Amino acid sequence: MTEWNRASPELTLDARFHEAPHDTFAELRAEGGLHRFLAGGRQQSWLVVNYDDIRRLLRDHRLSKDPETLIAANRRQLGIGDDPEAQASEQVMRTFGEHLRGLLSTELGTTHATSLEGSARRHAERFLDRFAAGDDDDLLRGFALPYASAMCCELLGIAEDRQNEVAGHVRDMVLGGSRAANRALIGVLADTIVRLRSAPGADLLSALLARAREDSRLSDTTLLHSGLILITLAVETTFSFITTSVHTLLRHPESLAAIRRDPSLLDGAVEELLRYNGPHNISAVRATTAPVRVADTEIPEGQLVSFALTSGNRDPRQFTDPDRFDPTRDASAHLAFGHGKYRCLGAGLARLESKIAIGTLLRRYPQLRIGCRPEELDWAQNPYLHSLRRLPVKLGARASD
Numbered sequence: 001m002t003e004w005n006r007a008s009p010e011l012t013l014d015a016r017f018h019e020a021p022h023d024t025f026a027e028l029r030a031e032g033g034l035h036r037f038l039a040g041g042r043q044q045s046w047l048v049v050n051y052d053d054i055r056r057l058l059r060d061h062r063l064s065k066d067p068e069t070l071i072a073a074n075r076r077q078l079g080i081g082d083d084p085e086a087q088a089s090e091q092v093m094r095t096f097g098e099h100l101r102g103l104l105s106t107e108l109g110t111t112h113a114t115s116l117e118g119s120a121r122r123h124a125e126r127f128l129d130r131f132a133a134g135d136d137d138d139l140l141r142g143f144a145l146p147y148a149s150a151m152c153c154e155l156l157g158i159a160e161d162r163q164n165e166v167a168g169h170v171r172d173m174v175l176g177g178s179r180a181a182n183r184a185l186i187g188v189l190a191d192t193i194v195r196l197r198s199a200p201g202a203d204l205l206s207a208l209l210a211r212a213r214e215d216s217r218l219s220d221t222t223l224l225h226s227g228l229i230l231i232t233l234a235v236e237t238t239f240s241f242i243t244t245s246v247h248t249l250l251r252h253p254e255s256l257a258a259i260r261r262d263p264s265l266l267d268g269a270v271e272e273l274l275r276y277n278g279p280h281n282i283s284a285v286r287a288t289t290a291p292v293r294v295a296d297t298e299i300p301e302g303q304l305v306s307f308a309l310t311s312g313n314r315d316p317r318q319f320t321d322p323d324r325f326d327p328t329r330d331a332s333a334h335l336a337f338g339h340g341k342y343r344c345l346g347a348g349l350a351r352l353e354s355k356i357a358i359g360t361l362l363r364r365y366p367q368l369r370i371g372c373r374p375e376e377l378d379w380a381q382n383p384y385l386h387s388l389r390r391l392p393v394k395l396g397a398r399a400s401d
């Protein structure tokens with residue numbers, strides 16, 4: 001792997017990176033467009049950091065997310081053999097090929113997102129009532145997490161009386177790395193599939209079950225994996241984004257005051273929040289199916305490549321004065337949902353959920369403020385997601401509606 005060794009230095013994931021990834025990415029962009037990234041101390045991938053390269057390569061068919069191509073590249077690199085954990089994760093990866101992607105893209109279209117607007121409003125009010133009445137001042141655990149989890153349950157068709165249980169499992173899985181929670185979620189999904197098979201609803205799993213009657217590729221295992229993949233992709237990103245966004249807004253009181261005066265600014269503000277502090281630092285990996293040139297390096301076939309989305313979103317060649325938060329700018333070309341064939345399939349729903357959660361919180365609590373000093377903020381040690389582990393807030397008095 002000569003080319004790997006010749007590339008510029010490796011991305012270093014120290015405490016400073018987790019707190020301020022934008023500073024690290026600015027340094028990397030100044031050094032060059034292509035870097036090395038060692039994920040989990042094991043997986044080597046190339047890391048593309050410039051906006052133009054990221055956008056171009058995310059549309060390039062030689063960079064594939066096809067499960068078999070990725071599994072082969074991973075195995076070659078890590079020497080993964082028959083260890084049961086690797087095999088289980090490969091089994092889940094195999095589920096998410098072109099076929100399922102196509103079905104999810106249809107089912108997660110805007111119609112589905114719009115139909116969940118009423119649920120989003122109801123859950124936002126309900127979880128804020130509960131948060132305001134409780135003792136915990138952490139907006140993430142008290143509001144953003146259960147809200148995003150309940151919305152994913154609504155999408156999938158998980159019964160309302162199991163939504164608290166799901167939020168607990170998601171919390172333990174995402175914030176505590178619990179494997180038992182992961183297994184428990186599979187149990188809830190299995191029960192849900194049995195229930196929806198005899199009493200279908202207007203939800204995503206019911207829609208997939210209906211298709212499964214004529215499509216033998218949609219086995220029960222595939223449906224279970226699809227539910228788990230969606231929970232994994234949808235909930236943590238959304239609650240992280242809501243929490244980080246509230247933090248960003250509270251740190252920019254003039255912008256916040258402008259949005260409070262004119263709530264119609266929130267639509268544009270959410271795009272700028274996605275650009276300024278979107279949750280995905282780094283995309284999922286792709287594997288090259290042919291040599292691909294980035295700057296002066298040729299990446300050979302069969303290698304893994306990731307994209308620093310957060311870096312592209314702060315690239316000054318694309319966004320003027322990129323480190324300034326400006327909710328009035330046109331930020332719509334941001335990369336927070338990825339780009340091209342594998343872009344986020346839930347972007348419509350994510351936008352809707354975030355707008356309703358943030359809008360309801362701001363409307364109800366005009367005196368909302370951060371409840372800790374900046375140095376007490378705790379950022380997740382996760383290279384992929386830029387996310388607070390908690391956000392203490394003081395709600396203040398509730399506005400009369």
Ligand code: HEM
Binds near residue numbers: 337349
């Ligand atoms: C603010 C919240 C969210 C953000 C910022 C976000 C961002 C992203 C990004 C960047 C990707 C592409 C990763 C890559 O290129 O490797 C992605 C993929 C995906 N997202 Fe989201 N997402 C969010 C919420 C959601 C929600 C709510 C859902 C489901 C309802 C969802 C479903 C998906 C799916 C299915 C994919 C896989 C696409 C594929 O591989 O073809 N996301 N998301």
